[in-house]
Amino acid sequence: KAGVTQTPRYLIKTRGQQVTLSCSPISGHRSVSWYQQTPGQGLQFLFEYFSETQRNKGNFPGRFSGRQFSNSRSEMNVSTLELGDSALYLCASSPPDGADTQYFGPGTRLTVL
Amino acid sequence: AQSVTQLDSQVPVFEEAPVELRCNYSSSVSVYLFWYVQYPNQGLQLLLKYLSGSTLVKGINGFEAEFNKSQTSFHLRKPSVHISDTAEYFCAVSEAGGSYIPTFGRGTSLIVHP
Numbered sequence: 001k002a003g004v005t006q007t008p009r010y011l012i013k014t015r016g017q018q019v020t021l022s023c024s025p026i027s028g029h030r031s032v033s034w035y036q037q038t039p040g041q042g043l044q045f046l047f048e049y050f051s052e053t054q055r056n057k058g059n060f061p062g063r064f065s066g067r068q069f070s071n072s073r074s075e076m077n078v079s080t081l082e083l084g085d086s087a088l089y090l091c092a093s094s095p096p097d098g099a100d101t102q103y104f105g106p107g108t109r110l111t112v113l
Numbered sequence: 114a115q116s117v118t119q120l121d122s123q124v125p126v127f128e129e130a131p132v133e134l135r136c137n138y139s140s141s142v143s144v145y146l147f148w149y150v151q152y153p154n155q156g157l158q159l160l161l162k163y164l165s166g167s168t169l170v171k172g173i174n175g176f177e178a179e180f181n182k183s184q185t186s187f188h189l190r191k192p193s194v195h196i197s198d199t200a201e202y203f204c205a206v207s208e209a210g211g212s213y214i215p216t217f218g219r220g221t222s223l224i225v226h227p
Contacts, residue, residue: 043217043220045216090156092157094213100164101147101159
């Protein structure tokens with residue numbers, strides 16, 4: 001079974017631009033979560049989607065948004081990028097019968113200049 | 114709300130020596146506990162998890178952890194490390210039967226020297 005895939009793997013943007021990151025969960029997984037990882041703040045939860053609905057949300061500004069499609073693929077969007085948005089963005093999916101366990105993708109490294 | 118403290122930011126050790134990575138948590142409810150490993154330029158991989166039952170949990174790559182409720186700890190151990198174990202290790206906690214969204218510790222960098 002293929003693992004969680006994230007595209008692109010690396011991205012360079014400038015301040016003020018917007019960006020969209022994509023995540024394809026493991027086949028059969030319906031829950032997708034997003035995390036931001038930085039050296040200063042560590043791993044922080046952004047949001048979780050289940051069956052196309054946002055089920056949980058972390059403490060991030062409204063510039064961070066996401067959505068999930070009917071095939072469980074998810075996208076995350078960050079508008080009006082700031083330098084502090086530079087981070088590794090990780091996506092994780094969970095199976096229906098093991099929602100306690102998350103399977104992570106390799107991440108998208110976003111650099112904001 | 115839960116919180117996790119990983120007491121050591123960096124742990125250097127020689128190859129074939131034993132290692133313990135410490136993790137303490139805080140929660141007012143029952144919890145699930147996890148250890149993840151992150152190799153350079155990769156995502157997180159689950160090493161082991163405690164949901165209920167036996168307090169000694171065995172995971173992949175020869176790692177094990179013991180849940181100690183009275184001390185609110187979940188320390189990770191390996192009796193003999195390899196160079197390939199060099200990585201970042203994250204302890205995480207989530208509310209049992211809750212949203213399953215884990216709270217992560219800041220990570221411990223395990224550095225194995227030859």
